[in-house]
Amino acid sequence: MTKLILRKLGWALVTIAFVLLLNFFLFRVMGDPTRLLKDPRLTQATIEAIRVRFGLDKPVINCFESLNPVKVSLQACAVNPFETQFSAYISNLLKGDLGVSFHSQRPVADLLGERLWNTILLIGAGQILAIIIGVTLGLFAAWKARTALDYTALIASLAAWSLPTFWLGILLLFWGSHYFGLPLGGKETIGSGLAGWGRLVDISKHLLLPTLTFTLVFIGEYMLIMRSTVLDVLSEDYILTAKAKGLTTFQILKDHALRNAMLPIVTIVALNLGFTVAGAIQIETVFSWPGLGLTIFEAVGRRDYPVLQGAFLLLAVSVVLANVIADLLYTFLDPRVRLG
Numbered sequence: 001m002t003k004l005i006l007r008k009l010g011w012a013l014v015t016i017a018f019v020l021l022l023n024f025f026l027f028r029v030m031g032d033p034t035r036l037l038k039d040p041r042l043t044q045a046t047i048e049a050i051r052v053r054f055g056l057d058k059p060v061i062n063c064f065e066s067l068n069p070v071k072v073s074l075q076a077c078a079v080n081p082f083e084t085q086f087s088a089y090i091s092n093l094l095k096g097d098l099g100v101s102f103h104s105q106r107p108v109a110d111l112l113g114e115r116l117w118n119t120i121l122l123i124g125a126g127q128i129l130a131i132i133i134g135v136t137l138g139l140f141a142a143w144k145a146r147t148a149l150d151y152t153a154l155i156a157s158l159a160a161w162s163l164p165t166f167w168l169g170i171l172l173l174f175w176g177s178h179y180f181g182l183p184l185g186g187k188e189t190i191g192s193g194l195a196g197w198g199r200l201v202d203i204s205k206h207l208l209l210p211t212l213t214f215t216l217v218f219i220g221e222y223m224l225i226m227r228s229t230v231l232d233v234l235s236e237d238y239i240l241t242a243k244a245k246g247l248t249t250f251q252i253l254k255d256h257a258l259r260n261a262m263l264p265i266v267t268i269v270a271l272n273l274g275f276t277v278a279g280a281i282q283i284e285t286v287f288s289w290p291g292l293g294l295t296i297f298e299a300v301g302r303r304d305y306p307v308l309q310g311a312f313l314l315l316a317v318s319v320v321l322a323n324v325i326a327d328l329l330y331t332f333l334d335p336r337v338r339l340g
Helices: 002-028 046-052 074-079 085-094 107-141 149-162 164-179 198-233 237-244 249-287 292-302 307-332
Strands: none
Touching: 002 085, 002 107, 002 307, 046 164, 074 237, 085 237, 107 149, 107 198, 149 198, 164 198, 164 249, 164 307, 237 249, 249 307, 292 307
16 A cells, blocks of 8 residues: 555656656747837846846756757856756745746745635535536436436536536626626625625625536536446446345445446546636636636736746646545545555
């Protein structure tokens, strides 16, 4: 068991190391971001000062200008040929420094930290509801296979799964605001001055529509996977034995079918983390929810490379850790994995 955990953690560290390299070079190949500064009021001296401010005057990995996608300051190479953007990137990461935003001039770690909790609130609520409803529907649809309940759940799930996220969000935004008076966007009403329970209720109203969109998008996938897996489990001999022993339907579904069908769901939930964030970008943009997805969308438009670099690193590490947790959960859900 210990060897299994150490092996999983070792591969996770190797993957994260590869992500660090890819994340660094991905934005360097786009060239010097100061080339995008088209303001005629900026003099060449000002642009050069900006490059020095953000460390863009240093070589990327060496002092050979031909191998670097940005113009390297010869003075910087002469002072310290080993002081490169890559060495500064690794050194800052070890200190928890993700750089400074080009746009807001704020530390990227602080900016992403503020927005991350809003995204966790949205994703957490949506994923929990989607898992509970999707797994429950899939379980009973499989038990009542080829009945009206099964066909209804199957059609509804396929329809929900096929809907474009942004289109569904816009549709719910129109219905919710027009017929139910729900807020159009944001996290809370600006200038309301609410506190305590009043502020909590206000945030809940703003969270309702994006959470509903998120839940509907993922319910279909979880329901279909659960239904297919439970149908396979219900065909096993031990289910027939459980019925012969006189166990109730609830006992059979809970103690035999559900646990054995959870492995694919755990895998899908872990793998969906990356797709969840991609979906969150669309949902947060439609509803102006101040989370990580909206931050990435705004950073793309502003060419704010430090924010994008920090956000991609955060998301990649989250996906790796989610998969490690899923692998470790297998050992508790399936004794065959624990016993090798």
